[in-house]
Amino acid sequence: MKRPIFLLIAILATVSVSAQEIKTNTSIKYSKEKSIVQTDTATIITTVKTRPLFSPKHDIRAGVGSLGLVTGLFLGSVTYDHDSDSNFREDMKNSNTYISPRNFVGNYSLSYTYHDRHWLQYGGTLAFGASTCRRRDIDSGKSVENLDYYIFSAMPSVRFVWFYRDKVQLYSSISVGVVTDFYDLYVWGDVALIGCTFGRKLFGFVELGGGMTGVARMGIGYRFDAKIKK
């Protein structure tokens, strides 16, 4: 299942980067300007490199992530749903039932980030993951018990952008916060080892990492300028 996801991410990343290369001449904000002044005694060559004027921005993102080790721990990928004889009475009561396959339905995240500098962005992420499973009656097939698992996390996050272009950014990020499976509360985090955004205002993103939003994530976001105080 993970192979198509990686393939899709790779295609999206490749398409976005190649698109950037084609249009970079017209969209690039900074350039080198070379002026040559000829005097009687010398030739003065002046090169002026103009960096783009950075303006603080906000972005909001919505993404979906694949299963990861951490979310798998919470959502039951490492344990098997089974009926055991450890409690005879429960076992007797459940004996006319069976447990349906447990399905992972995704890690979904919503995040806000403030672009403070070229290289630094910070904000917060809300993530939700779920796996579904039901105990069903053998005869009727009707659900008699809900065995779903859910996790919800809220994490402040910091993003370090190490390749900044107008339409493409490469970055890494780290988030640490609280996670709940609606029974207990834990401190956990999330790391994007490598992430890529492509697009201007409306942009897509892909990430590889680990933690509460899964191993491979992708999604869309919207970027808009922050009002600059005068």
Added chain:
Amino acid sequence: MKKWISIFTIAVMAACGVSCQLNGGTDPNPERANNLLWGRVYDAITYQYQIVMAIEQLNDTIRGVTYNRDVYGHCHISSDEGTYNIDYEYNNKHYRIETFGKSLDEGGKWRVYIKNNPYADFVWIGTVQGIVGEPAKFSFNYDSSAYYSTKYRDIILSEIEYHYDPETEIITTKFNRIDGYSADKSSELVVADYLIEFEAREPVVFHNAPSNSGRLHSGKVVILYGDTILDYQRELTVTIDNNRIIYQ
């Protein structure tokens, strides 16, 4: 518009792409409850049958009956003034039976004790009542409560007869009556968490054949399970037909 359709399509694809099956759940198994329930009753009955074999051997020893083969296996009897110690080497069980000087066919009333290991004390687990003029018939009131250290308890009232067939060399033990219950409680404060009542509708027969040391052969048992806390009941009729189990 086109852009948003693309975004929506990709989002749906992504959501579908990440979903996967984590484990396969369990298979529907309608026989499972029956197996579990019958397993409990079977354990109670067969455990009692082991003790019954010790009683039979003592009865045969007192009557001076001998067999072509060693039908009681690794069972040894020693006596001390009307008290007989019966030791099973096979499963390290130790029984003590007090006969009070009367054989079963004289209407003797025996008391049966058990200890699980050499360091434990003997505990009284039942009373055997013989029938005058019936050398191989007796009733047995069995109560496991003194024996089990847990809160699990079996109480069974049985009427038993047995005979030896010299041609097949099989000792057939027939439980003409089995009337009992098993109960378990989670604490001293409650009466019982669940109760299993069982009753033999047809004689329950064990065969102690040369090929085995005692196997359930035939019979019919009705079982009623009731959970006092979870408010759950289940009824089961088990027919044993030539070692084959049939649930109804």
